[in-house]
Amino acid sequence: xxxxxxxxxxxxxxxxxxxxxxxxxxxxxxxxxxxxxxxxxxxxxxxxxxxxxxxxxxxxxxxxxxxxxxxxxxxxxxxxxxxxxxxxxxxxxx
Numbered sequence: 001x002x003x004x005x006x007x008x009x010x011x012x013x014x015x016x017x018x019x020x021x022x023x024x025x026x027x028x029x030x031x032x033x034x035x036x037x038x039x040x041x042x043x044x045x046x047x048x049x050x051x052x053x054x055x056x057x058x059x060x061x062x063x064x065x066x067x068x069x070x071x072x073x074x075x076x077x078x079x080x081x082x083x084x085x086x087x088x089x090x091x092x093x094x
Contacts (some may be wrong), residue, residue, distance in 0.1 A: 015085050048081040 007025055011018045032050050035042050042050040057073045081089075 044082075046082055048079055048085055051078050051080055052076070053078045076077050 001071050003025060007018055010016070010025070014021070020033050030040050031080045036050060036052055036063045039052065041052065044050075048068075049067045049073050055071075055074050055076060060071050
């Protein structure tokens, strides 16, 4: 499902204009991104959490040049679904 599909589905369900729904969806995504950039997790009860995960420093290899490089410690965004959400998906997908 794409962002356009989500906008169409919400517009059909609520009866709102697609332009307004698209603006709300994009504003939601911007708020989630900005919160994570400011090191704040986003918790949506019954849906899940957008969190930052810490990746440890590690040594990697460039096989073609036969060299090693150090990848510093860094953070990545991640989504952790709520238990209710996970159970619903588990029980419906076969």
